[in-house]
Amino acid sequence: MLINAHDHMESYGDQLPRALNIIEEKEILTLGVSMDPASYDRLKDLARDHALIKKGFGIHPWMVRPDTSLEGLEPYLDDCDFIGEIGLDRVWAPPESRLPDQIRILRFFLDEAKKRSLTVNLHTKGCEKEVLDEVRRADVPSPLIHWYSGPLDLVPAYLDLGAYFTISSDFMDSQLTRDLVAMVPMDRILTETDGPGSLEWVRGEYGWPDLVEDILDFLAKEKGKERDEVEAMVEANFWRCFQGSQRNHSLTETK
Numbered sequence: 001m002l003i004n005a006h007d008h009m010e011s012y013g014d015q016l017p018r019a020l021n022i023i024e025e026k027e028i029l030t031l032g033v034s035m036d037p038a039s040y041d042r043l044k045d046l047a048r049d050h051a052l053i054k055k056g057f058g059i060h061p062w063m064v065r066p067d068t069s070l071e072g073l074e075p076y077l078d079d080c081d082f083i084g085e086i087g088l089d090r091v092w093a094p095p096e097s098r099l100p101d102q103i104r105i106l107r108f109f110l111d112e113a114k115k116r117s118l119t120v121n122l123h124t125k126g127c128e129k130e131v132l133d134e135v136r137r138a139d140v141p142s143p144l145i146h147w148y149s150g151p152l153d154l155v156p157a158y159l160d161l162g163a164y165f166t167i168s169s170d171f172m173d174s175q176l177t178r179d180l181v182a183m184v185p186m187d188r189i190l191t192e193t194d195g196p197g198s199l200e201w202v203r204g205e206y207g208w209p210d211l212v213e214d215i216l217d218f219l220a221k222e223k224g225k226e227r228d229e230v231e232a233m234v235e236a237n238f239w240r241c242f243q244g245s246q247r248n249h250s251l252t253e254t255k
């Protein structure tokens with residue numbers, strides 16, 4: 001089974017039917033992340049009709065404002081399959097989204113993840129050290145680090161915390177991603193697309209969900225392994241990453 005460990009379903013817009021066809025035809029188990037409660041509501045409607053799409057609830061750092069409320073989120077936390085997208089960003093977040101507010105929101109979600117044994121899907125842009133410290137403090141199991149592009153000297157500390165790293169749309173264009181692949185053992189790597197706009201951002205091409213197949217080819221080459229072996233390892237990594245999750249059953253029902 002192919003794995004897309006971080007996708008933004010609402011970003012497909014009117015291309016969504018084609019994206020869903022690809023997901024179903026190629027059997028791509030997809031972690032859909034949300035940006036805020038309204039985004040989660042749309043994702044939930046979609047996931048109801050598409051068993052391969054799993055739903056993450058979070059407030060993305062770009063959406064955080066000084067008055068972002070954490071009231072009334074209980075039903076979302078009770079319903080989601082995992083937590084995400086959450087994290088910190090001092091590079092691309094709009095100025096209204098200040099780091100102290102982002103940290104307040106991140107801590108809330110990490111503490112809920114710990115309390116409820118939920119897997120977290122993390123954005124770390126420009127705040128890789130801060131996110132590492134927060135993850136360590138909250139002691140969440142197997143954090144999933146999405147499209148890491150920070151200092152490589154922090155990678156061993158993340159691995160010590162049981163982290164999994166996704167390889168995303170820039171696999172052909174980034175030396176940092178190649179260095180990351182060389183550093184992270186094959187049993188801690190996952191594949192993802194981060195929505196259709198990411199490949200567009202990297203190289204001007206639409207990022208369909210089956211981009212994860214190209215990432216597997218790349219990983220096979222970089223790691224000197226057979227493509228089938230790499231595919232099986234990424235799937236095994238995925239199940240292991242979610243093993244300790246209280247919502248593990250809602251993922252494994254798709255197996």
Ligand SMILES: [Zn+2]
Nearest residue numbers: 006033085194
């Ligand atoms: Zn994302």
